[in-house]
Amino acid sequence: MQCCTEAMQGSNNRVMLHNMSNRQERVHFGTLERDAVGYAKRKREEEQQETQEAGTSRISNIDLDMIEEVVDEAEDAELRSETLESRRMAMQEFERKRIARAIAVPTDDEKVKLALRKHGHPICLFGEDAGDRRSRLRYILSKIAMEGGQIDEQADKEKGGTGSDDEDEEFFTEGSQELLKARRDIAGFSLGQAQKRIERQGEEFKVPLVEVRQRRQELVAKLKNYANMGSQVGDDRPLSRGIFSPDSQHLLTASWTGHIKLWSIPDCQPIRTYRGHTDRVGGLSFHPQAGSQGEETADFASGAADSQILLWSMGKEAPVGKLEGHASRVVHVHHHPCGKYLGSASYDGSWRLWDLTTQTELLLQEGHSRELFALRFQCDGSLAATGGLDGIGRVWDLRSGRSIMSLQGHAKEIFGIDWSPNGFQVATGSADNTVKIFDLRRIAQVHEIPAHRSIVTDVRFSVHDGGSI
Incomplete structure (x- = not known):
């Protein structure tokens, strides 16, 4: 019984010590400790207020107009770069079409297929006829020319020639x-x-x-x-x-x-x-x-x-x-x-x-x-x-x-x-x-x-004076 009583008293002491440690420290009225705690609390509030005022002043000092100008300049620069890029691509496509018009493509469909196979492209696509294949070959050759490739010798070979300089010479057919x-x-x-x-x-x-x-x-x-x-x-x-x-x-x-x-x-x-x-x-x-x-x-x-x-x-x-x-x-x-x-x-x-x-x-x-x-x-x-x-x-x-x-x-x-x-x-x-x-x-x-919105299929001058079209 004595041992159990001592154990219970020890456990109560531990509980009491734990509760005492969790309680806030008491400060009696009129003591110096309370003035010290109040002073510390006021100090912390003043520091927080100063920090908030400083942040507000820094924000108020920012020029919003200047920010808008910087953003506008960035957007204008981006638009200018996009416009220049689109113009560059349009000029490249125009140059490619000009080169394509000057390329001689074989009229024989078998030679066109051989040329497509040589360049690693399908010889026939779904729904494609001989004319479409010639147009596709012309497009491929124009892209090669735009990239700096050589197509003259290839065109000569597609025509069945040897690629010699004699084929580039002028020729004439005797008329009747x-x-x-x-x-x-x-x-x-x-x-x-x-x-x-x-x-x-x-x-x-x-x-x-x-x-x-x-x-x-x-x-x-x-x-x-x-x-x-x-x-x-x-x-x-x-x-x-x-x-x-x-x-x-x-x-x-x-x-x-x-x-x-x-x-x-x-x-x-x-x-x-x-x-x-x-x-x-x-x-x-x-x-x-x-x-x-x-x-x-x-x-x-x-x-x-x-x-x-x-x-x-x-x-x-x-x-x-x-x-x-x-x-x-x-x-x-x-x-x-x-x-x-x-x-x-x-x-x-x-x-x-x-x-x-x-x-x-x-x-x-x-x-x-x-x-x-x-x-x-x-x-x-x-x-x-x-x-x-x-x-x-x-x-x-x-x-x-x-x-x-x-x-x-x-x-x-x-x-x-x-x-x-x-x-x-x-x-x-x-x-x-x-x-x-x-x-x-x-x-x-x-x-x-540039008066039309679609293709112009024919054009004629007025017969008598030519003053109108």
Whole structure:
């Protein structure tokens, strides 16, 4: 019992000591210890208050306007860097497209596949045809050229050559006697036409400037008052082209059905349907003396995706002639001003000159790296202008056969081309939504018309004065 009592007392003592240690120290009233504790507490509160005031003063001393200016400058610098980067990438893409237009890609599909395999790319993608493969190879070669790679030797090998310097030399193909005769005929005709044009321009130069301005104002007012005179359903499928006859009494329309229709003007009544093509018709051209040559003479010509050019008389529904030679779609045809010859542009990459009297081919001219889409003869008859899907136009001298000017500047394909009646300006319409005017005297582009929001499929000067497009 005594041992248990001592143990209990020991445990109570330990509990009491623990409780005493947890209790706060008592300070009696009037003692120095209480003043010391109060002083210490006030000291800590004053230090905390001073710290808060110091932090508030440091925050208040910061210039918020300066912070905003720094942030604005950082944002402006970031925007400028992004703008410069986007411009640099756009210029690189423009340069790549320019290089791509100058690259010669094989037309043989097997060679194109071999070239794609050589560069480590698939020879065929899903839904890809031969044209798409050529475009893809052109893109790949242009990227290699942009990175500093060599593609000239590769292009030579793709063409089946040895890559020697002899292949880069100029070459010529001897022309026939018929072509020589046609060149002389065109030269004689163009001299007379040029003389008439210069005399007409001399008379126009004498017109006072006030009268010229008045004529232009009258033309603008007339164009603003244009209204729809009539409307008619042309065909079951889309219409691809429409042209007026030289006397403005008839209208020809071509469609994707392969049919051509003749309409009366201005009541828009169908007169005749011409059937002969088996695929889409894209080219139409009236003879300069259409309607006054008799039923056996061709009044107009047409070209279609069946690679054929058909000659028609306005009085007969069946063709009176056929011109064969193109290897692909014939997109455009145009009569020479003298009426003896016909020009045609095709997807086979060439344009050709035909003798309408003998219905034979006189000239096969290459020079574009891609398909041709447009062709027009100058009013004098001495020059021809062509444009294609390579985005480049060319001016050709029919008297010598030389390419005398390259029309560069479009970023995409050229779909339309035409000559001004002044004889020295050419207009081109492109898929880059612009119309550009080139001057042969300056050998440069002189105007650009960014007036369209989508592709420009064709372009024409007004026939009489050339004052409008």
